[in-house]
Each structure stands twice: as structure tokens, then as C-alpha cells.
Amino acid sequence: MMRWFRQFAKDERGVVLIETLLAIPVLTLLALGILEFGNMMWQRQQLQSGVKDAARYWARCRPLTADETAFMPCDIGTARLIAFTGHPAGGSARVPGWDDASELTIxxxxxxxxxxxTSLVTVTGTVVYNxxxxxxAFYRAPITMSYWYQTRYLGW
Structure with missing residues (x-):
């Protein structure tokens, strides 16, 4: 038995295969982790862009006059659409799952x-990472991303 073990230990055939079988799972997990982290950062950046865009829009809104007219009247629904989709008319969501009015506070x-x-506009967005x-499969706890942006009210 000892002779077989010594002979097996000195034999170098198949070493590359064994090293590859050990390295590939580790490198695959590392690559998938990097891709997931990149996706998470992209979704956070989209959340930040949406919150900033909504705040900029709302900061430039003119209030309605007594007769309910304004040069360019704004509504909070349009600000939400700008945050969620990037367009006042709506469209596809910037961040998957970020489309509920309760996830954006203006x-x-x-x-x-x-x-x-001292008139300030504050917009806060929150989304659960998808x-x-x-x-x-590995991380079951929800990851909540939040961002807030504050700017001075400018009007038109």
C-alpha cells in the first residue's frame, strides 16, 4: 500500500486537470460576484438619476395661480414618471421593480x-434590489437601496 501511495504521489499526470478542477469553481464564483456587484451599482446609479431628475423638475415648477392657470403647470405624477422612467410620458422602468408611488417621496x-x-425641494427614493x-439563492435577505436629493426651489 505504501509503495502505491509513493508512486501515486510522484506521478504528475493529470496535475493540470486537478488544478483546473479546483480553480474553475472559485473563479466562476468570483466572476459572478463581480457581475452581480456591477448590476447592483448600475441599479443604484439609475435610482440616483431618477431622484435627481424628479427633484430638478419639481424645483422648477410654478404654482398655479388663483384662477388655476400657470405658464407651465406641473403635477406630482409627472415628477414620479420622470423619476421612474426618465420621461414625462412614461415608458419602461429605470430600475426593475421601482414603480410604486410609495417608493418616491417628494x-x-x-x-x-x-x-x-429657504424654499427647498427634497426627493427620496427607495427600492428593494432585485x-x-x-x-x-445564496443571499436571501432583501437589500434596500435609498437615495435622497435636495435642491433649492427655483420656479420658472
Whole structure:
């Protein structure tokens, strides 16, 4: 038995195959982890862009006058569409699963009638990350991404 073990230990045939079989699973997991992290960062960047776009739109809105007219009236629904889709008319979602009005908070809910230097617009967006099936199998806890943006009210 010892002779067979010594002979087996000195034999180098198949070493490359064994090294490959050990390295490929580790490298595959590493590559998939990098891709998942990149996808997560892309979704966060899209969330940030949507929140900033909605805040910029809402900061430039003019309040309705007493007779309910304005040069370019705005509504909060359009601000939400800009955040969620990037277009005032709607379209496909920037971030998968980010389309519920409760996931985007816009404050104030109507433009100030008499804005001053302290009038601010604050928009907060929150979304639960939608992972790939591979990542979801290993990590079950939901990952919540949030972002808020504040800008001064400018009006038109």
C-alpha cells in the first residue's frame, strides 16, 4: 500500500486537470460576484438619476395661480414618471421593480406659492434590489437601496 501511495504521489499526470478542477469553481464564483456587484451599482446609479431628475423638475415648477392657470403647470405624477422612467410620458422602468408611488417621496407636495431663499425641494427614493437568481439563492435577505436629493426651489 505504501509503495502505491509513493508512486501515486510522484506521478504528475493529470496535475493540470486537478488544478483546473479546483480553480474553475472559485473563479466562476468570483466572476459572478463581480457581475452581480456591477448590476447592483448600475441599479443604484439609475435610482440616483431618477431622484435627481424628479427633484430638478419639481424645483422648477410654478404654482398655479388663483384662477388655476400657470405658464407651465406641473403635477406630482409627472415628477414620479420622470423619476421612474426618465420621461414625462412614461415608458419602461429605470430600475426593475421601482414603480410604486410609495417608493418616491417628494416634499413639498405642491410648489410654494411665495418662494423665498429657504424654499427647498427634497426627493427620496427607495427600492428593494432585485438580484439575479444565482445571487438570490445564496443571499436571501432583501437589500434596500435609498437615495435622497435636495435642491433649492427655483420656479420658472
Amino acid at each position: 416634499s413639498p407636495e405642491s410648489p410654494p406659492t411665495v418662494p423665498d431663499d 438580484p439575479s437568481p444565482f445571487f438570490g
